[in-house]
Amino acid sequence: MPRIARCYLVWISLFGCIGCALVSASAQVLTMESAIDASFAQYPTLAARRSALEAIRANAQVVRDNRLPNVRVHDQINVGTANGLSGSYFSLGLIVPTSGGRRPGNYGDLASGNIALASADWEVFNFGRFTAEDQLIRADVGVGEAGLEREQFELRQTVIRTYLDLFWTEQSLFIEERNLARVDTVRRIIGNLVRNGIRPGLDSSLANVAFSRARLAYLRMQEERQRAQVQLATLTGRPVEQIAIDTTFQIEPLLIPVAVSVAVPGHPLLRLQERLVTRQAAEIATIRKSALPRVSLLASAWARGTSLDIENNFGPVASGLGYSRTNYLLGVAATVNLMDFRRAASRTRLQRFRVEEARSQLALAQLQIQNALGIADAQLTVVQTQLAELPLVIRSAQDAYNQRLSLYNNGLETILSLTDALTLLTTVEKEAVQTRMQAVRLRFQRAQATNDFDTFYALFRR
Structure with missing residues (x-):
């Protein structure tokens, strides 16, 4: 080069x-x-x-x-009328259920109530x-x-x-x-x-x-x-x-x-x-x-109070704030959709x-x-x-x-x-x-x- x-x-x-x-x-x-x-x-x-x-x-x-498990705890205090009537219906989530005696007329007297609820369900086997x-x-x-x-x-x-x-x-x-x-x-x-x-x-x-x-x-x-x-x-x-x-x-x-x-x-x-x-x-x-199928365990307990007596007479509203009845329920459910x-x-x-x-x-x-x-x-x-x-x-x-x-x-x-x-x-x-x-x-x-x-x-x- x-x-x-x-x-x-x-x-x-x-x-x-x-x-x-x-x-x-x-x-x-x-x-x-x-x-x-x-x-x-x-x-x-x-x-x-x-x-x-x-x-x-x-x-x-x-x-x-x-x-x-689904564990739900619920408590509610209510004040309202208690006019019961016999018959069955689908509530569809729109009708509020009422528990009260059947009366010859419709009354506007108030009744109080107290409900406490605990429930559980658990799918244990499927x-x-x-x-x-x-x-x-x-x-x-x-x-x-x-x-x-x-x-x-x-x-x-x-x-x-x-x-x-x-x-x-x-x-x-x-x-x-x-x-x-x-x-x-x-x-x-x-x-x-x-x-x-x-x-x-x-x-x-x-x-x-x-x-x-x-x-x-x-x-x-x-x-x-x-x-x-x-x-x-x-x-x-x-x-x-x-x-x-x-x-x-x-x-x-x-x-x-x-x-x-x-x-x-x-x-x-x-x-x-x-x-x-x-x-x-x-x-x-x-x-x-x-x-x-699905097998579930079910359990529920609840307590209830009301100002209505056993004859369905209206009592003092304050008397319904306590609990006067208790219940429980146990069960086993099997569910299958064919x-x-x-x-x-x-x-x-x-x-x-x-x-x-x-x-x-x-x-x-x-x-x-x-x-x-x-x-x-x-x-x-x-x-x-x-x-x-x-x-x-x-x-x-x-x-x-x-x-x-x-x-x-x-x-x-x-x-x-x-x-x-x-x-x-x-x-x-x-x-x-x-x-x-x-x-x-x-x-x-x-x-x-x-x-x-x-x-x-x-x-x-x-």
Whole structure:
């Protein structure tokens, strides 16, 4: 490489290091794993999932509290008339009952009364409905937990993709930066040759066009980097100006052949479907048990006072404020709605279809994960061969560019040949980034399918 080009690259590298130092002074370098942890700590969707899970767990206590005995205590003091009349009726909650003797006429005399009541009813046996409900609640909690795990899994994928987007944009930006430096070096050389009358002015015009195109490509890549930084800042909850990722990359592990593996049963994408199958099956038992009889214990005690004597004569109003009679009642009640058996049969049949639907979705998810793993393993073999060829291809393109530049300086090559060599070198460098990107994408796809990210993280650890 000519001395001018080397100096130009040194200055660009120096300014790049200064820029990185300034960024590092105001922001901590963000690794892939720390970006994931930051997203897990603050991202709203995970907070919503956690709240929903806690609500499901709290509902279990609500259901248990609903099974406690109903104990009611009541007391009332009344003053009113007491004109009784024989006959039956449906009160419908609109007619206030009156307890008093039958009289030949309607009287306006007042009678007082005092009633105290305590009652309790407790459903003590229902042929396993409580147990079925508990199992359904546990299944709902399991679905909620699996949903949270899946949300974390999917958020991890989003953060990794965004991080890799920024990572590869940084790599591409560096290539555009080097290309801009090379084009500027060639432009300066050609400018000197044209001014000295050694080369025609057309070469200088072509060199200026190439420089402008290289600068535009560099600026476009800067825009792409800014976009990726904004996306990563949104996911991690950090200001954009503090987003500075770790550019460490270990390419050697990509060249090591990977062992064939299968998707693990506890995969987050499968666990949710498995819990849904369990939950839908648990609901069948709950539906069946809900139609069975319910056995309850009943108890009641009450006391009553009245200002009417045994002959139904009106006495002093104050005499009815005490209690003169007490009663209690104990009982066992069995309740069943015969039509519930038919309703339960229909609901059970409907629920069986939902169980089959959940099982089919689980089978589809298993097939998709296994298919993704198989594709990744198959393509990795080809991409690893391409990775092994990259050093030779880049070195050959670099040698071709240096030779064309030397020949051009000696008047043995045209500007078009030099431009072709420069374009070839830049294209090869970009293809190298694309090949590495493809290899990392396949390793990422494999990590997703196996739910094993530690090996993938190792590619970006120091």
